[in-house]
Amino acid sequence: MLVWIGFGIICPGPALEAAEPPPLQRVLDEGELIRLTNAIDVAVDSKDWQQARRFFADDVLVDFTSLTGGKPATIKADDLILAWRTNLFPAKKTFHLRGNHLVTIDGDQATVTSHGYAWNQLSGLSGDLWEVWGTYTHAMARTPQGWRVTAMTFTKTYERGNPAVRTATPDDGPPPPIASSPATPAAEGSLHSGSRVPPPTDGLELVCAVPPTQGVTVAFIDALLLPSRRPDEVLFVSQNKGAQWWGGTPAMVWRTTFDPQTKAATRPVPIQSLSLIRQVRGALLEATDGTLFTGGGWCGHTPPYVSTDGGTTWQAATRGVHPPNSTFVYAEAHDRVYCGTGYNPNPGEVYRWRGGETGDQWERVFVNPQKARNILSAMVGWQGNLFVGTTIYESTAIEKSTPVYLSRDGQVFEPTQGIPDDVSVSDLVVVADQVVALAHSTRGGVPALFRWNQAASAWERIADYALQTGKDSFGTRLVAKGQTLYAYGRRQEDPDPGLYSSQDLGKTWARLATHVAPRPTALTVGRGFLWLATEADAQGTAYLFRLSVVP
Structure with missing residues (x-):
């Protein structure tokens, strides 16, 4: 028998004297398979992406999960090469070395196992080198155009250096477009990837x-x-x-x-x-006039930000009686923008933005008298009404309190009925021209959905909320x-x-x-x-x- 080792050297196995010489075609195939795996590395290091693409079938099963996590996935070879080209931009230097090839051929199918080493270097980083050692397994199929890779697995043995070198993509201009078609895990399947993601499913x-x-x-x-x-x-x-x-x-x-x-x-x-500010708590709003609001905060005085040029520049919105603590939510009603605030030691409050001729500044319009409900966490405008949801935060008190307030003019805030006293309201949304609230009980149990009955001026329970989040x-x-x-x-x-x-x-x-x-x-x-x-x-x-x- 013949065992192929290293760089195409034929070493005799123990039964060489008794075995018939292998057919010439098998010897040629083994040499070509080893040449092809080596040529992939040469093309990658020379950044010859057109040549690299020629070695692969149109669809490739890629598994680099030992290095990048996620799951194996079948992707388009074009997407695989695009991911490599995006990540291995001109400023990033690479060197690949491969050896100890073992080849198995079964008709028109073949497997090549080899040891691999990759070296990446990128100047400008604190720690500009990254290296990895491991084992490659290439599955190949014979086609009219020659052998082509149909599956590629890398099993990491060891890596060292700065992983940011491997994941970095160019800052000096946009890389090739990432995805206009469902480009599931092209980047995940690549050892040379700046976009490692688990494969999305179902579109x-x-x-x-x-x-x-x-x-x-x-x-x-x-x-x-x-x-x-x-x-x-x-x-x-x-x-x-x-x-x-x-x-x-x-x-x-x-x-x-x-x-x-x-x-x-x-x-x-x-x-x-x-x-x-350090965070915005999911709060980012575009008003009808195009003004943008965000912010924010994380305890202490952390003001909102406003942009009047489509988000290109932002200014801290600190004029007027501005929010003294974290802002959790924005909404528009009565042709004005409102924000809900909170956190100890401040009570939950509502502020209104007075833009335009009156000057860009805030005014306080509501202070929640319920001390346990010190966060105003949800807000939505609907048919000239402003609904404000409240959250019980860092309190064991289950007081007789109001989960949702309603304002019909932006000045007077009235308590609403129909939602239990012991819940916090995390969401208020308008759907099918109705207001829906998602409420979580402070006593435990399943969250529930409620709808606003305009005729009865009260909330009605819809159902238990069937989606677990945690x-x-x-x-x-x-x-x-x-x-x-x-x-x-x-x-x-x-x-x-x-x-x-x-x-x-x-x-x-x-x-x-x-x-x-x-x-x-x-x-x-x-x-x-x-x-x-x-x-x-x-x-x-x-x-x-x-x-x-x-x-």
Whole structure:
């Protein structure tokens, strides 16, 4: 028998003298298979992406989970090469070495196992080298064009150095477009990837990755906005690594832009650091006149921010009697913008923005007299009314209190009836021209959904809330469009969490897509899509996905 070892050297096995010489075709095939695996490395190091693509079948099963996590996935070879080309930009130097090849051939199918070494170097980082050792397994099929790779697995033995070198993508301009078609896990399947994500399923599409950029590493995407006046943009705000409640790294506003022709997303660009706050608690609003509001806070005096130029520049909104503590939510009603605040030692309060001729400043319009309900956590405008939901925070008192207030003029806030006294209201949304509240009992038990009965001026219970969330979605809220509610969570009968929709105010839920990790942190709907943002993975990269919800 013949065993192929190393760089194509034929070594005799123990039964060589008694065995017939192998057919010439087998010897030629073995040599070609080894040459092909080596040639992949040569093409990658020389950044000859057209040549690298020629070695692969159109669809490739890729498994780099020992290095990047996630799950194996079958992807398009074009997407695999695109991920390599995006990550291995000209400034990043690479060197690959392969040896100890073992070849198995079974007709028109073959497997090549080899040891591999990869070296990456990128100047400008603190620690500019990254190395990895491991074992490759390439499955190949004979085609009319020659042998082609149909599956590729890398099993890591050891890595050392700065992993940011491997995950880094260029800061000096946008890389090739990331995803305009469902580009599931092209990046995850690659050893040379700046976009490691578990494979989305059921049509969930990766829009863009947010890797460490200009010294900022995202902890999680805190809020999402689809600006109505800039339909080719998405704005989002991130809480970043190094942020603490008392200070540290500020929050950052980002923008990603879609090419109007290809619909592909460019790499997100940081717009402005919000120097006085570290997080925005999911609060990001576009008013009817185009003014944007965000912020924010994390205990102490942490003011909101406002933008009047579509999000390009932001100013701390500290004129007037401005919010003294964390801001949790914004809403528009009576042609004005309102915000809900809270946190000890301040009570829950409502502030109204007086823009335009009166000057850009805040005025306080409501102070919640209920001490235990010291956070105003949900707010929505509907038919000239403003609804304000409250949360019991850091209190064991179950007082006779009001979960939701109603204001018909923005000045007087009246308690509403119908929701139990012991609940906190986390969400208020308008769906099917009705107001729906999601309430969580402080005594435990299953959360419940309520609807506002305008004729009776009271809340009516709809149903138990069937989606479990827990630690899997610590920042997402209910969102709605037209007749449909959308949410992230998990039904009891489903094995994994994901996205759901409801056409009956939350009585029943239909599963739309599975998403397990990274954990979702923001959710919005618009432009025919449901948009989901995440926390960062182990390499410091957060992600933005979308799901078509247009029939």
